Amino acid sequence: MNIDKKICDDLVANDISFVTTVPCKQLAGVIEEVENRDEIFHIPSNKEDEGMGLCAGAFMGGKRSAIIMQNTAIGVTINTLATLTQFYRMPLPMIISYRGELREPVACQVEMAVHTKALLAQMHIPTYHFHWQDDVKEFDNILKYTFMCNKPVAILTDANFWGGYGDQ
C-alpha cells in the first residue's frame, strides 16, 4: 500500500479540495502527492496558524479544507484552534507528523512529542494515532467524523507509520 496515495485518495473522496501544508521530512511524500492532484488546490503556508486562517476562509467559501503539518505546530496554533476553528465551529482535519516518537533520530523533537497528546486532550480535540501502516484504513472514517461534528480533528502519524528513517 502507498500511504501517500491512500491519504490523498481519501481526501478527494471526501470532497476536500483545499489543502495547506508546512513541510516535515516525514510528510514530503504526501505533500508531493497533494501538489500533483488536480482535484486539490495546494497552498503552502508560512506558519500553521496562517494556514488555519486560510482553511477557515476556504471552508466559508464552500470548500472543504485540511492542513498537513508537524506536531511542533501544535505549539504555534493553540490560540487559532481555540478562538477561530473551535469558537466558530469549523471542521478541520489536521494530518500531523508525530515527530519525537519511536524511531525518532532527533532528540529535540521529543521535547514537543511529550506534550503533544496532552495539549490536544486539553483542547478537547479528537485525536487518532497512526502507528502501523494498516491504521490508515481508519482515515476515511476520521474525515467523515470531522465533517459530521464540525471540529478540528488530529491525526498523529509517527515515524513507524511512515516506515522509519532508514539507517541513521
Add this chain to the structure above:
Amino acid sequence: MIRSEILREIAPILNPHLVVCNIGLPSQELHMIDDNERNFYMLGTMGLSSSIGFGLALAQDKPVISIDGDGSVLTNLGTLPTIANNATGNYTLLIIDNGSYGSTGDQPTYAGQKTNLTDVARACGCDTVIEVQDKDLGPVLQSAIDSDEMTIIVCKCDSGNIKLPVITLDPVVIRHRFMEAVKA
C-alpha cells in the same frame, strides 16, 4: 482621520461585498456603522484577517475585502508572500495603518516608525500595492474592488479610537449568516 471615520466613509463601498474584519475595535466599529450578513467579524485570532479573507477569495468568485491593521499584519507577516504567490483578482487587502495597536490603547507599532508596510508588501512579491492617505481611500478602494488585479492598499491614517460596546453576536451566528451570504 481615525479608523472609525474611515470605516464610516467607506461603508457604502464595502456594503455589497464580502468583508472579513479585523479583531477588536475595527470589527466593533464596522458592526456599529453597517452590520450586515456579508461582514465576518473576527472576535479573536489577531493576525488572521488577511488569511481568512484570502482563503475565502480563493474558494469562490465573489469579491472579498479583508480589513486588517498594521499591528495584525506585523504579527502575521508570512501572509504577504502567500498572498503574493497565489494572487487572485477578487481579493483586496485593506491595511488600515494607524501606526499603532489601536484596540489595546494605541501603543506604537514598528509600522509607524522605520518599517514601511507598502515596501514590505512589494518586497514580498505583491504586484499591485497602493499607499493612500485616509481622505483619498474611497475611490482607490472602489477601483481595487472593480479591477481584476489583486490589490493591497495601505491606508495611512491617525491613531485614535471611539468608545463603543463589544460585539455580543454568537460566533456561530456570525459564521452561519456569513456563509449564507457567500452562497446567495
